[in-house]
Amino acid sequence: MASLRASLKKEADVIVIGGGVVGALVLRALSKYRLRVLLLEKGNDFASGVTRANSAVIHAGFDPKPGTKKAKLNVLGNAMFPSLCAQLNVPYIPLASLVTAYAEQEEETLALLLAQGKEYGVPGLSILSRKEILEKEPNMARTAVAALYAPSSAIVSPWEVAIGAVENACQNGAEALRGRTVTAITRENDRFIVTVQTTEGQEVYACRCLVSAAGVVADDICRMLTEPDYKITGRRGHYFVLDKQAAGLINHILFPCPSAKGKGVLILPEYHGRIMIGPDSESIDDKTDTATVEEGLARVKEAAASYLSVPIPWRYLIRTFSGVRPTPSTGDFIIRKHPSVPGFVEAAGIESPGLASAPAIAQEVERLVLDVLGGAAQKDFDPVRQKYTAKPEKKDNTLVCRCSQVTRGQIRDAIAGPCGARTVKGVKLRTGTTAGACQGGFCLPDIVSVLSEELHIPKEQVLYDGPGSNLLTGPTRRGEH
Ligand SMILES: Cc1cc2nc3c(=O)[nH]c(=O)nc-3n(C[C@H](O)[C@H](O)[C@H](O)COP(=O)(O)OP(=O)(O)OC[C@H]3O[C@@H](n4cnc5c(N)ncnc54)[C@H](O)[C@@H]3O)c2cc1C
Incomplete structure (x- = not known):
């Protein structure tokens, strides 16, 4: 114990494992308490993780199976999003969706x-005729026979x-640390002892309540404490x-009729004004493998080919991802x-619909944590995020x-503050740089x-994203980088 x-x-x-949209909103929800x-x-x-590569739709919430948490939390989360985004000072673009039937059945x-x-x-659901769709x-496509119109998506x-x-x-x-991979968890005297790997070595943290919001590896995190009674499978989707x-x-956000595999391939505007087409669905062994493969992209192309009466202008393609x-x-x-x-x-x-449900999921986790620990409200909690900016002289x-x-x-500005960008990818996520043509x-x-x-680091140490993703190796012959 002494060591x-x-x-x-x-x-x-409380320690929250994972800084995706769920872990982040859980952290914020818990920061309301002392x-x-x-x-x-x-x-x-x-x-x-998953939060970085998805369709980015706040689904209206009509399609999860009855009686599921998905059904309950999607509708709740959808309603929470407009004020959440206003408080966090991030974009929220209301955009209706159409689920189109291309055959009478x-x-x-x-x-x-x-x-x-x-x-x-x-709210606001209705069935549109072909004329109304057009x-x-x-x-x-003129083969469209009817569509479900949902004005509450975004x-x-x-x-x-x-x-x-x-x-x-x-x-x-609250406190949030990046570059911390949880590698082991034990329980000692009603505390969790959490071992973390960093590029510098190991660190150990302790907490009374542990929240796992670890995305595709949530079952592996559970296994550090006990054999999980569920399994998480990775299903990759290309865009x-x-x-x-x-x-x-x-x-609008265009969906086909859903199938057993999910919502199907979408065509939708993304919030910078570009068009996204995807995703397909394939099970993969390595749950962290976000490579794009030809067959996956071909599946997306084939599925989307029949949605419209005009050809998709593939000449404007700027990137693919999964x-x-x-x-x-x-x-x-x-x-x-x-x-x-x-x-x-x-x-x-x-x-x-984990993104659409995330604020409601966080609310549910908040309740569960309070059941464990209790917690007095922090009177000066401010729900409005103040954006950091660089010094005026900059x-x-x-x-x-x-x-x-x-x-x-x-x-x-994007780099400023304790949670600011530390990598090229981080700048991209906060400003949209490198995402364009x-x-x-x-x-x-x-x-x-x-x-x-x-x-205050040499250019050779600037990373694109993860450890080892340095973009430069040294000076050129002229002494320039
Ligand atoms: C193709 C696709 C399309 C989708 N489209 C939509 C959509 O349009 N609308 C919608 O509502 N939902 C959509 N989703 C689902 C949505 O993206 C997810 O539900 C949501 O992002 C999950 O967030 P999360 O925080 O649970 O997971 P993640 O974002 O994966 O966060 C988990 C975090 O844990 C970290 N982590 C992992 N292991 C460790 C460890 N050992 N130690 C510390 N940290 C660790 C990861 O790095 C990651 O940042 C889509 C998903 C996919 C894949």
Whole structure:
């Protein structure tokens, strides 16, 4: 015990494992109480997992199976999103969705979804005729027979929600550490002892209540304490992103009729005004493998080919990516106090509609943690996130990213503060740099320079994202980087 105390880095009331949208919102929810709350995130930035690569839709909530947590929390989360995004100072774009039937037999599915959605309390649902569809979506395929119209859906920037929530939690006294991979957990005298690997070595933390919000590896985290009674399988989905020149191709979030595999391939505008097409669905062995493979991309292309009456303008393609769904063997979100490990709270198997449900999931986890620990409210909790900015003398309106119109000063702002960007990818998540048509071809050297200046590190040490992703190896022959 004496040696443990000596190596213990910090003692907290609650440790949250994982800084995706769920862990981030849990941290923020718990920062309302007089509790010492600490978040440990494996990545060099928050939103390093599923939250970074998904469709970014705040689903209306009509399609989860009846009686599931998904059904309850999607509708609740959807209603919480507008004010949440306003408080966190992050974009929220209301955008109706259409689930289209391309054959008469699919109309039955639409009727079922309509009835189900009404029962769940989804507002404004209606069935559109072909004529009404074409008024809203002139490029829709003429084979469309009817569509379920859901005006309460929206698009957001999921990683900005997570980053904003962590930042707001920290402004209310919580702590969040990046580059901390939890590798072992033991229980000693009613405390959890959490061992963490960093690039510098090991650290040990202790807490009374442990929350797992670890995405695709939630079952592996559980296994550190006890054999999990569920399994998380990785299901990868690929996307294409078309540049802003393709904007106007569609005006809504377009879904086909859902199948046993899920919601199907979507065509939707993303919040920067580009068009996203995806995802497919394939089970993979390595749950962290976000490589894009030809067959997956081909599946997306094939599925989307029949949605519209005009060809998809693939000439505007700027990138492809994939995300991995943490699909639970239970078929539903697992949000609970673990039945045999007192003080262990899980938010596991948070696949779609996990983003839309995230604020409601966090609320449920908050209740479970309070059941374990109690907790007096912190009277001066401020739900409004104050955005950090660089020092006034560092204001600089020089345009760095022409695609997303980002200045050098805005990049400095993105790096500012304890939760600011520390990598090129981190700058991208906060500002949109390198996400446009040039994909960093023009702006990358400038971003590396600003990171180097602001973080006071040589350019060779600037990382793209994770450990070892250095972009530069040394000076060129002319002595320039
Ligand atoms: C293709 C696809 C499309 C989707 N589309 C939508 C959609 O449109 N709408 C919607 O509502 N939902 C959607 N989802 C689901 C949604 O993205 C997820 O439900 C949500 O992002 C899950 O967030 P999370 O915080 O639980 O997980 P994550 O974001 O994965 O967060 C877990 C975090 O834990 C960290 N971590 C892992 N291991 C450790 C460790 N050992 N120590 C410390 N930290 C660790 C990870 O780095 C990660 O940052 C989609 C998902 C996919 C894959």
